Amino acid sequence: MNEMQEKPLAGLEARIKYRFVNRELLDEALTHRTYVNEAGGKDNQRLEFFGDAVLDFLLSDLLLRRFPESREGELTKIRAALVDEVSLGRIAAELELGASLRLGRGEEKGGGRQKRSLLADAFEALLAALYLDGGIDPARRVVHELFEPLLDSPQRLSGRDAKTELQELARTLRREMPRYQLKEATGPDHDRRFTVEIYLGEELMGEGVGRTKKEAEQDAARAANLVLKGER
Structure with a gap:
């Protein structure tokens, strides 16, 4: 070396x-x-x-x-x-x-x-x-x-997760429920990566990546939480 x-x-x-x-x-x-x-x-x-x-x-x-x-x-x-x-x-x-x-x-x-x-x-x-x-x-x-x-x-x-927090924020600030959408799944089976988008109505609020769909949704929810907290 x-x-x-x-x-x-x-x-x-x-x-x-x-x-x-x-x-x-x-x-x-x-x-x-x-x-x-x-x-x-x-x-x-x-x-x-x-x-x-x-x-x-x-x-x-x-x-x-x-x-x-x-x-x-x-x-x-x-x-x-x-x-x-x-x-x-x-x-x-x-x-x-x-x-x-x-x-x-x-x-x-x-x-x-x-x-x-x-x-x-x-x-x-x-x-x-x-x-x-x-x-x-x-x-x-x-x-x-x-x-x-x-x-x-x-x-x-x-143990309060980002999706729960987002649901509460979205209901309070936008009177809408978040919608998660799988954008893509990449990589081999043993090393899969999922990308999820999150919407409020038709507005894209964030994107997340994870080794499972649930993990990607949590990541996307964190991004959306930052956006909504800025609207407070």
């Missing part, structure tokens, strides 16, 4: 306060499939799969300890809000994960380092690599440090 490649990785390790023993795990976590198509090696899809499970487990542990009186349904809603593409993409951006990614030329030109879905996947892969390299303790510490601040948000604590 040359100095130009090493510098972003060292910065990322500093931000998560962990230095990898097996640097190949870190490389794998940050390698997108488009890079592998051009240069060979391992992409991060297997680690992303494992990281998704590790994150669910560690967040469940965090929420059980933080909210010992909460019921299962409430905890599930909060966890779902924390692991959606928007939250993971923001956390990955805070870690400057995009600067460390290895991308194919086409993905690089297409702005892959800023794509929320790609950053969210890379964060899950990074968490898996961290767990495999150092065990549960450093992985738990990183999850707690990154996600505990989000639990101070009233919306996160209540």
Whole structure:
């Protein structure tokens, strides 16, 4: 690995306060499939799969300890809000994960380092690599440090989702109900991306992207909420 490649990785390790023993795990976590198509090696899809499970487990542990009186349904809603593409993409951006990614030329030109879905996947892969390299303790510490601040948000604590908020705003301000429309579904079956548009009457209020239709609808609702709040 040359100095130009090493510098972003060292910065990322500093931000998560962990230095990898097996640097190949870190490389794998940050390698997108488009890079592998051009240069060979391992992409991060297997680690992303494992990281998704590790994150669910560690967040469940965090929420059980933080909210010992909460019921299962409430905890599930909060966890779902924390692991959606928007939250993971923001956390990955805070870690400057995009600067460390290895991308194919086409993905690089297409702005892959800023794509929320790609950053969210890379964060899950990074968490898996961290767990495999150092065990549960450093992985738990990183999850707690990154996600505990989000639990101070009233919306996160209540599990109140963006679609519910939008429905209330639209009824109050426009006397209309939002309408969601699937615009497109792209990508292979194992890495599907859905794009959903949201309308009030005939007016397009926003667009959202997610790994499921529900996630895309939540993303679109957040965009529409910003528009309606500006009308207050």
